[in-house]
Amino acid sequence: MTYLAKPRLHHPSLHTNKVGYTRRDYEGKISTLCAGCGHDSISAAIIEACWELDIQPHRVAKLSGIGCSSKTPDYFLGASHGFNTVHGRMPSVLTGANLANRELLYLGVSGDGDSASIGLGQFAHAMRRGVRMAYIVENNGVYGLTKGQFSATADQGSKSKKGAINSDSPVDLVAMALQLGATYVGRGFSGNKAQLVPLIKGAMEHGGAAFIDVISPCVAFNNHPGSTKSYDYVREHNEAVSRIDFITERSEITVSAQPGEVVDVRQHDGSLLRLRSLHSDYNPTDRHAAMNFMQAHQARGEIVTGLLYVDPLATDLHTSCNTTATPLNALDAPQLCPGAGALGKINASLR
Numbered sequence: 445m446t447y448l449a450k451p452r453l454h455h456p457s458l459h460t461n462k463v464g465y466t467r468r469d470y471e472g473k474i475s476t477l478c479a480g481c482g483h484d485s486i487s488a489a490i491i492e493a494c495w496e497l498d499i500q501p502h503r504v505a506k507l508s509g510i511g512c513s514s515k516t517p518d519y520f521l522g523a524s525h526g527f528n529t530v531h532g533r534m535p536s537v538l539t540g541a542n543l544a545n546r547e548l549l550y551l552g553v554s555g556d557g558d559s560a561s562i563g564l565g566q567f568a569h570a571m572r573r574g575v576r577m578a579y580i581v582e583n584n585g586v587y588g589l590t591k592g593q594f595s596a597t598a599d600q601g602s603k604s605k606k607g608a609i610n611s612d613s614p615v616d617l618v619a620m621a622l623q624l625g626a627t628y629v630g631r632g633f634s635g636n637k638a639q640l641v642p643l644i645k646g647a648m649e650h651g652g653a654a655f656i657d658v659i660s661p662c663v664a665f666n667n668h669p670g671s672t673k674s675y676d677y678v679r680e681h682n683e684a685v686s687r688i689d690f691i692t693e694r695s696e697i698t699v700s701a702q703p704g705e706v707v708d709v710r711q712h713d714g715s716l717l718r719l720r721s722l723h724s725d726y727n728p729t730d731r732h733a734a735m736n737f738m739q740a741h742q743a744r745g746e747i748v749t750g751l752l753y754v755d756p757l758a759t760d761l762h763t764s765c766n767t768t769a770t771p772l773n774a775l776d777a778p779q780l781c782p783g784a785g786a787l788g789k790i791n792a793s794l795r
């Protein structure tokens with residue numbers, strides 16, 4: 445058996461959110477991952493974020509590729525739509541689903557092998573097209589499912605469990621997402637839930653392509669001395685750029701802070717990202733400054749985490765393609781197929 449269903453029974457007095465669901469309603473099956481795997485902490489953060497956002501589970505579509513990370517959608521949001529695609533192909537399947545029905549909230553879950561090795565082209569095009577989604581990569585630097593080979597995000601000089609040294613340069617998905625035009629870019633650590641939950645909430649409510657790279661140690665194959673994706677290494681080298689609070693337009697704003705310490709970013713839907721800057725000169729709405737800041741810190745061996753960049757006025761692929769607001773399954777036959785006359789006109793305009 446590859447999964448265990450969780451019992452549905454729960455105490456009748458469990459706290460419910462504004463749409464009437466308990467936190468348990470956002471859970472999935474019992475995880476079959478190794479005890480201590482970072483991916484399980486990310487699943488817990490996704491559950492927390494969706495529950496706190498009062499999202500109705502049937503409004504979410506969760507898609508993934510292949511890998512331990514890509515198995516995780518089975519372990520959260522059990523009542524949401526799900527599609528476990530082919531290795532590295534989540535972004536194109538998600539793009540198609542999103543174009544067919546823009547009313548759902550899209551959550552893409554992938555691994556560093558899935559997105560930076562076999563799926564690099566797919567990742568790049570989803571980012572540059574501005575597909576509205578929260579794209580989470582659970583980054584452990586190895587192919588966990590196939591027993592720990594280096595992935596494309598493994599740092600040069602890092603050591604495998606058996607002692608081999610990685611000689612290849614790493615792919616940095618955060619740098620790529622920034623360069624390719626993603627409009628919400630963050631990096632988290634599976635061991636820091638307080639930072640991860642608001643990062644995910646902001647991504648779920650963002651109006652364009654949102655990308656979060658979450659360093660997520662693989663305890664079975666990449667958690668030893670010499671690895672740069674182990675719990676110890678990330679804890680020692682983590683440099684948080686900001687502390688983030690996520691406030692929905694419906695919530696009362698109760699956070700207080702000294703002027704100058706806080707940057708407020710209001711997104712299109714009215715939600716507010718409140719960033720307490722830990723670096724006084726950091727501006728999260730300046731793409732080039734974010735790239736320079738990250739690279740300068742990386743050169744010193746630091747892993748910069750937090751919300752690195754956001755464009756609050758982001759638009760998405762539907763805006764650029766000027767598509768109908770109605771999901772395709774709600775259109776009738778004449779609207780879906782306007783007939784030979786309309787096709788003839790289009791062909792004539794192209795001659």
Ligand SMILES: Cc1ncc(C[n+]2csc(CCOP(=O)(O)OP(=O)(O)O)c2C)c(N)n1
Pocket residue numbers: 510511512513514531554555556557558559562582584586587588589590595
């Ligand atoms: C087309 C194809 N090639 C190779 C594989 C074998 N394979 C399965 S998972 C995987 C890598 C998974 O690594 P990652 O995405 O980092 O996920 P992790 O297990 O580390 O969470 C590979 C190479 C496959 N399933 N399909």
Ligand code: SF4
Pocket residue numbers: 476477478480481482483512513584588589661662663664665
């Ligand atoms: S092999 Fe690694 S990535 Fe896969 S479940 Fe185990 S710890 Fe997690």
Ligand SMILES: [Mg+2]
Pocket residue numbers: 511555556557582583584585586587588595
């Ligand atoms: Mg991996």
